Amino acid sequence: MSKILVKTKTKTYPVFIGNKSLNQIDKFISSDSKVLILIDKNVKEKCSQLVEKIENTFSDKNILIINCTEKNKSIKTVEKICKYLSDNFYNRQSTIVSIGGGILGDLAGFVASIYMRGIKLIQIATTILSAVDSSVGGKTGVNFHNKKNLIGTFYQPEAVFINSEFFSTLHKREIISGIGELVKYALIIPDLYDFFLREIKQVLFKKEVSDKLIQTSISIKAEFIKADEKEETGLRKILNLGHTFAHGFESATNFRISHGQAVFSGIICALMVSERKCLMQGNVLKKFLKDFSFIPNNKILKQIDTNSVLNFMRSDKKNSQGEINLVLPSKDGIVINFPVEENVLIKTINSFKRMI
Ligand SMILES: NC(=O)c1ccc[n+]([C@@H]2O[C@H](COP(=O)([O-])OP(=O)(O)OC[C@H]3O[C@@H](n4cnc5c(N)ncnc54)[C@H](O)[C@@H]3O)[C@@H](O)[C@H]2O)c1
Known part of the structure; x- marks a missing residue:
């Protein structure tokens, strides 16, 4: 223990x-x-x-x-x-x-x-x-x-x-849901990208969740909470990577997809926005999609109403002064409060729907 x-x-x-x-x-x-x-x-x-x-x-x-x-x-x-x-x-x-x-x-x-x-x-x-x-x-x-x-x-x-x-x-759906939040840590702490990739495969294919994986995840989260318990300085917002899209996906599907599944899809969309906005160097999105291609996307999202997702994203707690602010991966680490135009969000959701 x-x-x-x-x-x-x-x-x-x-x-x-x-x-x-x-x-x-x-x-x-x-x-x-x-x-x-x-x-x-x-x-x-x-x-x-x-x-x-x-x-x-x-x-x-x-x-x-x-x-x-x-x-x-x-x-x-x-x-x-x-x-x-x-x-x-x-x-x-x-x-x-x-x-x-x-x-x-x-x-x-x-x-x-x-x-x-x-x-x-x-x-x-x-x-x-x-x-x-x-x-x-x-x-x-x-x-x-x-x-x-x-x-x-x-x-x-x-x-x-x-x-x-x-x-x-746990049902497979819930195992995939747990994985969504683990993928988040892989991107937030680049040094642990390979560790999380390896461990996530163990979780999905062998149903093995090591205590080391839990300890590492909780330790990362604990550091963010210690620094910014109530999202006052903004540091804790980094943990919301993918969540603005995710909450839109969950609400617009009337909660027919699980939270973690929505987070996984939201992370892909966040990476797509980062690429559109030239925040990242090279082919980070391409590498991510290849590395994590073993995680299935929920096909319900293919039929999702883009405007409905956008509408729910407008209610996100991280928004300010009418702008939709995202947490995005960048070449210098995760950036928070990055305002993104609605037309970029619409294009991203539509490309994601075509891709899955
Ligand atoms: N407070 C936070 O910091 C935070 C962070 C991430 C997510 N969340 C919230 O967590 C929720 C998702 O949590 P979740 O994925 O644990 O979902 P959940 O609590 O809905 O559990 C998923 C499903 O698994 C069942 N279940 C639970 N334990 C089981 C077990 N041992 N064996 C078999 N079935 C079991 C549940 O009945 C449910 O049907 C979302 O509402 C999300 O908003 C909160």
């Missing part, structure tokens, strides 16, 4: 990685703390033994099962959880334990941050995406009127637990 400390201005907390990581969990619940365990419905059904072991760790607890879809990542579900907390007299000493992927983690984090102005939160990641990305960093939130993560907070957990045993029951 390994431990990474995530240091932020508001909190320092550990991320435990490994098969024995869950043995540490009781250390984070004080004896006077009543626990609400939120569990993703699929995790409860498919990982029942692991889940039961976690449930048994807590004495004073209730369990609420959540059907985790992007549609249910909503204010309505937040209200349902808050009502449950209130009806069962949870108080400021209480703790929410989230056992699920990114959807549940974002929902649970949001509820923990607003119920009684903030109660304790523990994240147990059950998807690859949540293990390498979303469980750490404190971004919480829900979708609003089809707009991705429009309402949310920054709220750090007490601790995060990652046990890759959970991943054996």
